[in-house]
Amino acid sequence: xxxxxxxxxxxxxxxxxxxxxxxxxxxxxxxxxxxxxxxxxxxxxxxxxxxxxxxxxxxxxxxxxxxxxxxxxxxxxxxxxxxxxxxxxxxxxxxxxxxxxxxxxxxxxxxxxxxxxxxxxxxxxxxxxxxxxxxxxxxxxxxxxxxxxxxxxxxxxxxxxxxxxx
Amino acid sequence: xxxxxxxxxxxxxxxxxxxxxxxxxxxxxxxxxxxxxxxxxxxxxxxxxxxxxxxxxxxxxxxxxxxxxxxxxxxxxxxxxxxxxxxxxxxxxxxxxxxxxxxxxxxxxxxxxxxxxxxxxxxxxxxxxxxxxxxxxxxxxxxxxxxxxxxxxxxxxxxxxxxxxxxxxxxxxxxxxxxxxxxxxxxxxxxxxxxxxxxxxxxxxxxxxxxxxxxxxxxxxxxxxxxxxxxxxxxxxxxxxxxxxxxxxxxxxxxxxxxxxxxxxxxxxxxxxxxxxxxxxxxxxxxxxxxxxxxxxxxxxxxxxxxxxxxxxxxxxxxxxxxxxxxxxxxxxxxxxxxxxxxxxxxx
Numbered sequence: 255x256x257x258x259x260x261x262x263x264x265x266x267x268x269x270x271x272x273x274x275x276x277x278x279x280x281x282x283x284x285x286x287x288x289x290x291x292x293x294x295x296x297x298x299x300x301x302x303x304x305x306x307x308x309x310x311x312x313x314x315x316x317x318x319x320x321x322x323x324x325x326x327x328x329x330x331x332x333x334x335x336x337x338x339x340x341x342x343x344x345x346x347x348x349x350x351x352x353x354x355x356x357x358x359x360x361x362x363x364x365x366x367x368x369x370x371x372x373x374x375x376x377x378x379x380x381x382x383x384x385x386x387x388x389x390x391x392x393x394x395x396x397x398x399x400x401x402x403x404x405x406x407x408x409x410x411x412x413x414x415x416x417x418x419x420x
Numbered sequence: 421x422x423x424x425x426x427x428x429x430x431x432x433x434x435x436x437x438x439x440x441x442x443x444x445x446x447x448x449x450x451x452x453x454x455x456x457x458x459x460x461x462x463x464x465x466x467x468x469x470x471x472x473x474x475x476x477x478x479x480x481x482x483x484x485x486x487x488x489x490x491x492x493x494x495x496x497x498x499x500x501x502x503x504x505x506x507x508x509x510x511x512x513x514x515x516x517x518x519x520x521x522x523x524x525x526x527x528x529x530x531x532x533x534x535x536x537x538x539x540x541x542x543x544x545x546x547x548x549x550x551x552x553x554x555x556x557x558x559x560x561x562x563x564x565x566x567x568x569x570x571x572x573x574x575x576x577x578x579x580x581x582x583x584x585x586x587x588x589x590x591x592x593x594x595x596x597x598x599x600x601x602x603x604x605x606x607x608x609x610x611x612x613x614x615x616x617x618x619x620x621x622x623x624x625x626x627x628x629x630x631x632x633x634x635x636x637x638x639x640x641x642x643x644x645x646x647x648x649x650x651x652x653x654x655x656x657x658x659x660x661x662x663x664x665x666x667x668x669x670x671x672x673x674x675x676x677x678x679x680x681x682x683x684x685x686x687x688x689x690x691x692x693x694x695x696x697x698x699x700x701x702x703x704x705x706x707x708x709x710x711x712x713x714x715x716x717x718x719x720x721x722x723x724x725x726x727x728x729x730x731x732x733x734x735x736x737x738x739x740x741x742x743x744x745x746x747x748x749x750x751x752x753x754x755x756x757x758x759x760x761x762x763x764x765x766x767x768x
Contacts (some may be wrong), residue, residue, distance in 0.1 A: 258577060282497070282559060289552070309541035317548025318578060321555070325574050328567060330558050382598060 257301055264301070268294035279325045329392045351379025374408060432533055443622040443712075444667040445475045451720050456639045458724045482660035490653050490695060495561040501557025502661035508550040509668035515539040516675050517604045519685045523697050535601035540588060543600075543676065544581075547631055550669065551577040554633075554640060557662070558650035569649030572731065573640035576630055576674075580637075581740040584627035586746035587620040590753045591680060604684030609691065613726070614681040621663050621681045623742055628677060630738070632669040635723040639731055673709070674715035682711050 266337060274287040294317045299308035378384055390398050449464070449472065456463025464471035487499055519531035536542050551574050558570025572751030594616050595603050609615060614621045630637040651662045678684060685704030695702050730736070755762065 258502070267565070280494075282494075286497075286556070301723075305538050306541070309538045309545050312545040313541065313548055317545060321551055321574050321578060324552075324555055324559075325571060328555070328571065 260297070261301055264294045264297045268298070282324065285324050285327060288323075289316050289320050292320070298381070302380060303377050306385055307380060307381040429533065432531070433514075433731055434517065436533065437510065440510065440668055440671060443671045444664055445479070447670060447716055448663075448666040448728040449475050450716065451723075454717065454720045455724050458721070468584050469694055477662070482568060482657050486655040488653075488655040488660075490561065490563070492562045493653065494562065497560035498603040499555050499652075499658070501560055502665070503553070503657045504556060505550070505553025505665040506661045506668075508546055508553060509665040509672070511546045512543055512672045513675070515542055515600050515766045516590070516672070516679055517601045517684055518708060519696060519701045520697065521606075522701045530601070532601050537599050537600050539600040540592065540598045543587065543641050547584075548577070548581055550631070553662075553665065555712075556651050557654070558640075561650075561653035565646045565648070565651050565652045566650050569640040569642075569646050570641075570650070572646075573633060573650060576633075576637065576639065576734060576738075580627045580630035580742070581734060583738060583746045584631065584740035586662065586743065586750055587617075587623040587627070588680075589748070590750045591617055591624075593750075593753055593757065600679055604679050604686070607686050609685075609686060610688040612681065612686075613681040617681065617753070619745065620753075621677075623678065623746050623749065625677060626737075628673040630734075631721070632666060632673055632719075634666070634670065634719055635640065636726040636729050636737065637734065638723075638728060639734060642728060670716060671712065674719070676709060677715050678711035684708060752765060 268291055270285045271291040275291060277286045278284050280286060292311065296308040296311045296316075299305070299311060376384070379388070421680075445693045450473070453471075454462045466474035466476040467477045472678060489495060514533045515536055517530075517532040517535070522529040522531065534736065554573040558566040558573070561567075583678045591603075592598060594613065595606055597603060597606070603613075630638060633640050639649075640646075643649070646652070651659055654662060685705045687703070690700070690707075694703060
């Protein structure tokens, strides 16, 4: 019973903070609201009994990536005066495009049926022991291949960061 | 979950909160006394015998000072900054095992608020959030020196978190658990992790100095270059919160180092003399605090002995020395754990 209330509370907060990210004028406020949104999503993970995912979500997104975002935005010192002026036509077309996306999403969700899972759901899969066993036994190859992807991204970043390429 | 259990937990939380604040308060006194000792001075000795009421006098001074909020600052974030700093500092004490379980009238009373099975990750997450208070406060002050201090703090923390995480991974490989209660319980007598992970301990304690912004890594508040760093514009108890959060972080870091590497509440030969679990719990609490006090002393000793790093030296140490060393530590630890398999693979 209490988890249902928590779910609604967290969902409400997630949507509220998410819209505040878009609506707030100050970019630093936007980033801080995004951090709060990540916290509510981490709360959802805890409700799904995926504590490992919740902790890693907070560490990686709120603790590292958003700090870098904030870092860059603080250095650029963006504020209302530096924001480029957008024409009324641009705003109108953006509203029409996102509105039609909303219509499409609502329409497709309305007709969709609930997905029936084939395997019985194991509620303990999110615990760290089970997750580790699954990742390193059943999905070893995809897991290792994804690390190559990260390595490629890292090498690319180093290449871009170099001042002169000989 | 019975009502008595809930009440017990609430009482434990309050006690640990009070102890954290008390230790942080008296760390300021200890810092002054140790600084005086290392510089051949007397130190504070006016308020009470040996000056032991000095922290109270400081607190009263902090509360009574005039509150200044710069008119060009972002008012809301300016107030939130020190609050976030204090909140994240107080959140970490939850997962630390302060002693073995007590047994009163057949009921187990663990001296740990909650033994999360992802305790280390929780700790790491809260530590990585600690930088927000400094960043928000520094940016909201709308002062170039504050902003530079905040940016230094954030890049320093991100750099040293990597090495810290890698040294913790090596520790987790040897202990095989992420729960702090389990890690403390797995080090009975003198089987401390520091003997298994000496290099990991060294990396961890250096990173702990950097994460708490203590000298020689206190560049975010480097007074010779940045006036006061991220808290240049702060006054009164808001400044007090920033300074106080640093002492709480130091206390919690010492507790974490003791738990991870120095056996937590364990002490060699004690099981031979004391058999009653309740006395063991009380003694374990005392031993843990002895270790914590020693590490707080080390923090202060280093502060008043070593000069501050230059910023490029700090980054070189973090990225070019500590991270390769911690990766080496990780590989050696893994190789040692798999030594039988490697032996069979190559010899047979």
